[in-house]
Amino acid sequence: MLALHNTKCECGHQNAVGTVLCESCGKPLMEDMENDAPLEMRYDGVARRSQKSNPNPIDKIWNFFSSVKIAVYLIVITLVTAMFGTIYPQEGSFLNNFKPSVYYEETYGLPGKLYYKLGLSHTYDSWWFITLLVMIGTSLVICSLDRVLPLYRALSKQQIRKHLRFITRQKTVYAGQVEGNTDEWVKEFSVHLKKKGYKIHTDGSALLAEKNRFSRWGPYINHIGLILFLLAILGRSLPGWQMDSYVNIPDGDTVPIEGTNYYVKNEKFTVEYYKDEELPPELQGTIRAKKYETNAILYKCTDNCGDDATGEPVLQQVKQQEIEVNHPLKHDGLKLYQFDYDVTPKLKSVSPMLVNKETGESYGPFELPMKDAPLDYTLGPYKMKLAANYMEFGIGEDGEPVTLSRDPNAPAFIFLITGPGLPEKGQPYIYFPMQKDKEKFDQDKLNASIADKLEIKVDGMDNVHFAEASTYLNVRKDKALTYVWYGAAISMLGLLLGSYWQHRRIWLRIDDGRLSLGAHTNKNWYGMRADVAYALRKSGIAVEPKSLDNGGNNA
Amino acid sequence: MGKYRKTVQIVILLAVLVVGGYAIGNTLFAAKEEGIPKIGEQPPEFTLADLQGNTHNLSDYKGKAVVINFWGSFCPPCVKEMPEFERQFEKWKDSGLEILAINLSEDTLTVNNFVRRFDLSYPILRDVNRKTEHKYGLESYPTTFFVKPDGTISDVFVGGMTEKDIDSRVNQLLQ
Amino acid sequence: MSYVDFSSDAFIVAFFLYCFAFLFYVVTIAGKKWSNRDPEKHEKRWSRISFVTSTLGLIAHLTFFFTRWFGSGQIPTSNMYEFITFLGMAIMIAFTVVYAIYRKPLLGMFSLPLVVLVIAYASVFPQEVQPLIPALSSIWLKVHVTTAALGEAFFAVGFAAGMMYLIRVVDFKQTSKEARRDQFWVEFSLYTIVLVIGFIAVVFIFRGAGYEATFNQEKVTIDSKGVDHSSEDTTKYTLPPIVKPYNSQAVEMDSFLGMDKPLFEAPSWMNGINAGRKLNTVIWSVIAGSILYGIIRLLFRKRIGAVIHPLMGDIDPEDLDEISYRAIAIGFPIFTLGALIFAMIWANIAWGRFWGWDPKEVWALISWLYYSAYLHFRLSRGWQGKRSSWLAVIGFVVILFTLVGVNLVIAGLHSYAGV
Incomplete structure (x- = not known):
């Protein structure tokens, strides 16, 4: 059993175990009475709730988290581990097709491999980092609760007349003689303190002046805000609360947004660059985007939705908007942000004509999309049947034409043409829409005799249609966000209250004309001394503020 | 208190x-769902149309030995292994083997020409907008999944397969 | 004359006023011991002169800031030069606020050289107005950058006061083990500051001489189809290349003291052409700083700490401790608001996520955690005086790394503000 005998103060008040200063008169209970050093005034000397003479296992866990020392260690460990996470880029900063197991070793060699193996490549969502945050959260709750309740109790029932030792062992003190009527002097003194915003309580020749008590709650309000903030972040992992994905849409395409019932179309992507005269000399000639935006249409799917539907989805337009950096499209909690773009042109379709080289007559133009082109064309007296197509034309090992990819990088089309002067069963004609391929594969030679009679050709660039750019949109949804902001706001409020206002108290008693004054603040002793010196000077006692200092800690 | x-x-x-x-x-x-489904797992469900427009659900094939093959005409090993699958299909179809060859979102003409060229008789399913491919987390082609009648994967093969490769795995699958 | 040109003039005026204010603060402190004068009167008179000068400097600096803003049409905090000068201005504001509370001229003797150093450092970076990339144009960016810088400025004043405290209390005559350790670290901190001066001096000397060397680095990458692509990166050195980038060729190089080819090559793990250049700059700074430090030591035949220490004889160390702590306590909420909350609001608007664990964000969080640990150590663990001052000094190093180091060493989203 811990020494229980000293919990009863000489003033008759029964204090809890662990009390440093009597809750009623302020008499120091724990230490040697002969000591004259300034008192430890933290939490007004009340016992923390957790202090108990014989702790059970639950108390022990509680006490662990109740310790500020542990809290500071947790903060320090968290900040050190957070540093490690910034050595190499985190996995999360890469987009698709990223293989972390290969990337780190390939890029950074052995250190990179170790970095990956140790799990530092995803530090911030690793179990141990989250565990640290959970422990900090726990510590925030328990530390605060353990201190704020007793502190509240102590501050709401303060006694005006304090023990003399309590007063003289404050960090800011004054002692001296007062002439004349002591009650009158106290009254005058309190008038001057009132001007400084103090609330005055008197008990005969004893006085308690107090201001800005609310600032004591600042740290706890701050902690409540932080807890709310942490909980809100945790809430994001609840199903349906948060999503974060990227879509790549070429100009004119419509793509589904995975995980939702929405589709989004890139009507047109535009990018504007800085003109040379807008750039400083050393940047002239470089390409710097000034503004880029996507004219996007958001659709809701009403039928044939989802991955398993086989038919064409039925879409209903919901919203159309220009999406720009800093100006996302917002609908029903879903937000589409401009993320990036790619301005490498991709051929979409051409509108060529069929030209009879002998007569000079031309037929068409006809529309030839790169993907899923129609199979039959009728052009004047000619009929064409699309026999084969290749997205990226090439010749395979066996000499047969093959496609090297499924993207229209070097498209080729084989038509079977019938008509006047051509065989009954038709004559094949290979057509390369892109000039470079036409030359590379020597279209005329492949077509042989028919090349002298007919030609499929595009008349001018107007008849070539590129998807000039594709835009990358970032799709986000975050229900927890509101709480995140509330948490941040509350925490900020607490910080402001706790930092820019200080709880100041002045105790005073006059025993047989001898004035004893002690003052305490939780921060800013400089201001505390200035207040005391001001009131003393106005009441006829000139004193240098600095001389009031009794030494000790400068919290 | x-x-x-x-x-x-x-x-x-x-x-x-x-x-x-x-x-x-x-x-x-x-x-994190990284990579393709592994041995012992259930392959993700899909509903896809074949060249005739009939829809096929993977779940319809429950209780049968199924080979799911992803292929494209642009991938030479795919082209090479397709006839070998055809011969294997002929060999095993009476024992209850099903082959679902999922094309990697190419256009109709390309797929039709390809199927005609190799005279394939097993169903060719058409993926659209690379959806199923993404669902399976494919990174290279071809990729073939061997699914047991109980609906779990018995083997995964990434890359072109020879007839012998297919034969031994199908043999195992049908036991 | 355009507004931007005018602003440059105002900047030079501010710079010189700061230099003079620094001299005046030194006179205020050191002059108290001069004969034939009443120390109190002297201090009163000169601290007023100093404060007026430094405030005039701040006004000129504000003029620079607003005319440049008006002239360029965008808030001048968007490249390294503008941001660092803004930081210097914020430190001046923080100093003025703290000075108004405590009226300790000694604080000027430490804060002003800090400001001068910060501004000189800013001038190392290219000074042209650069157009903003779209991600940067938002009102929240302005609010975020300015508030964060102001918070950091208070930490800087806390650092200055902490440094003063250490020089004041560390006894340079004692030879006990603990005293020697303290002496070493105080001197090391001062040496680091001299290195920064050395860096700035070297950059300006060679800039004045118009020194240039150019290197090419060929990079070969093999794409998915097995085709080689070679690309060339070029970097321009403004300091003579002691170290050239890994695997690079000199395109042209001015001769320096008969040195007409690089002495060493950067190791292969230093990827990228700029890593070599940065290494070269670091080597030059160390050389120049060490020479400068050597000269100072030769001149005074004492350690720098021991030179300054006697000047501070009649300063109450408790005041310094309190000022350091107060500056940090005032700065902490501002920093929280600017570097975290406003940053989150802006990130949420610009990228749709309020937090992305980008290195710059992580380091802002690290700084915040660091200073909250500082406050808890002080409030609840009773860390005062020396320990608290060391924390304030190290804290400023953390802040500097967040501001500059992250851009130089770690690449991330914020690297567009880079060097």
Whole structure:
């Protein structure tokens, strides 16, 4: 059993175990009475709730988290581990097709491999980092609760007349003689303190002046805000609360947004660059985007939705908007942000004509999309049947034409043409829409005799249609966000209250004309001394503020 | 207040345990879906149309030995292995083997020409906008999944397969 | 004359006023011991002169800031030069606020050289107005950058006061083990500051001489189809290349003291052409700083700490401790608001996520955690005086790394503000 005998103060008040200063008169209970050093005034000397003479296992866990020392260690460990996470880029900063197991070793060699193996490549969502945050959260709750309740109790029932030792062992003190009527002097003194915003309580020749008590709650309000903030972040992992994905849409395409019932179309992507005269000399000639935006249409799917539907989805337009950096499209909690773009042109379709080289007559133009082109064309007296197509034309090992990819990088089309002067069963004609391929594969030679009679050709660039750019949109949804902001706001409020206002108290008693004054603040002793010196000077006692200092800690 | 202390302590510690456990558990068990389905797992469900427009659900094939093959005409090993699959299909189809060859979102003409060229008789399914491909997390082609009648994967093969490769795996699948 | 040109003039005026204010503060402190004068009167008179000068400097600096803003049409905090000068201005504002509370001229003797150093450092970076990339144009960016810088400025004043405290209390005559350790670290901190001066001096000397060397680095990458692509990166050195980038060729190089080819090559793990250049700059700074430090030591035949220490004889160390702590306590909420909350609001608007664990964000968080640890150590663990001052000094190093180091060493989203 811990020494229980000293919990009863000489003033008759029964204090809890662990009390440093009597809750009623302020008499120091724990230490040697002969000591004259300034008192430890933290939490007004009340016992923390957790202090108990014989702790059970639950108390022990509680006490662990109740310790500020542990809290500071947790903060320090968290900040050190957070540093490690910034050595190499985190996995999360890469987009698709990223293989972390290969990337780190390939890029950074052995250190990179170790970095990956140790799990530092995803530090911030690793179990141990989250565990640290959970422990900090726990510590925030328990530390605060353990201190704020007793502190509240102590501050709401303060006694005006304090023990003399309590007063003289404050960090800011004054002692001296007062002439004349002591009650009158106290009254005058309190008038001057009132001007400084103090609330005055008197008990005969004893006085308690107090201001800005609310600032004591600042740290706890701050902690409540932080807890709310942490909980809100945790809430994001609840199903349906948060999503974060990227879509790549070429100009004119419509793509589904995975995980939702929405589709989004890139009507047109535009990018504007800085003109040379807008750039400083050393940047002239470089390409710097000034503004880029996507004219996007958001659709809701009403039928044939989802991955398993086989038919064409039925879409209903919901919203159309220009999406720009800093100006996302917002609908029903879903937000589409401009993320990036790619301005490498991709051929979409051409509108060529069929030209009879002998007569000079031309037929068409006809529309030839790169993907899923129609199979039959009728052009004047000619009929064409699309026999084969290749997205990226090439010749395979066996000499047969093959496609090297499924993207229209070097498209080729084989038509079977019938008509006047051509065989009954038709004559094949290979057509390369892109000039470079036409030359590379020597279209005329492949077509042989028919090349002298007919030609499929595009008349001018107007008849070539590129998807000039594709835009990358970032799709986000975050229900927890509101709480995140509330948490941040509350925490900020607490910080402001706790930092820019200080709880100041002045105790005073006059025993047989001898004035004893002690003052305490939780921060800013400089201001505390200035207040005391001001009131003393106005009441006829000139004193240098600095001389009031009794030494000790400068919290 | 003092007499409730114990209750308060227990309530708060329990709350911490639940909330914190949830947070930590999330990071431990929300293992990222990386890569393709593995042996012993169930392959993701899909509903796709074949060249005739009939829809096929993977779940329709439950109770049968199924080979799911992803292919494209642009991938030479795919082109090479397709006839070998055809011969294997002829060999095993009476024993109940099903082959679902999923094309990697190419256009109709390309697929039709390809099928005609090799005279394939097993169903060719058409993926659209690379959806199924993404669902399976494919990174290279061809990729073939061997699915047992109980609906779990018995083997995964990434890359072109020879007839011998296919034969031994189908043999195992049908036992 | 355009507004931007005018602003450059105002900047030079501010710079010189700061230099003079620094001299005046030194006179205020050191002059108290001069004969034939009443120390109190002297201090009163000169601290007023100093404060007026430094405030005039701040006004000129504000003029620079607003005319440049008006002239360029965008808030001048968007490249390294503008941001660092803004930081210097914020430190001046923070100093003025703290000075108004405590009226300790000694604080000027430490804060002003800090400001001068910060501004000189800013001038190392290219000074042209650069157009903003779209991600940067938002009102929240302005609010975020300015508030964060102001918070950091208070930490800087806390650092200055902490440094003063250490020089004041560390006894340079004692030879006990603990005293020697303290002496070493105080001197090391001062040496680091001299290195920064050395860096700035070297950059300006060679800039004045118009020194240039250019290197090419060929990079070969093999794409998915197996085709080689070679690309060339070029970097321009403004300091003579002691170290050239890994695997690079000199395109042209001015001769320096008969040195007409690089002495060494950067190791292969230093990827990228700029890593070599940065290494070269670091080597030059160390050389120049060490020479400068050597000259100072030769001149005074004492350690720098021991030179300054006697000047501070009649300063109450408790005041310094309190000022350091107060500056940090005032700065902490501002920093929280600017570097975290406003940053989150802006990130949420610009990228749709309020937090992305980008290195710059992580380091802002690290700084915040660091200073909250500082406050807890002080409030609850009773860390005062020396320990608290060391924390304030190290904290400023953390802040500097967040501001500059992250851009130089770690690449991330914020690297567009880079060097």
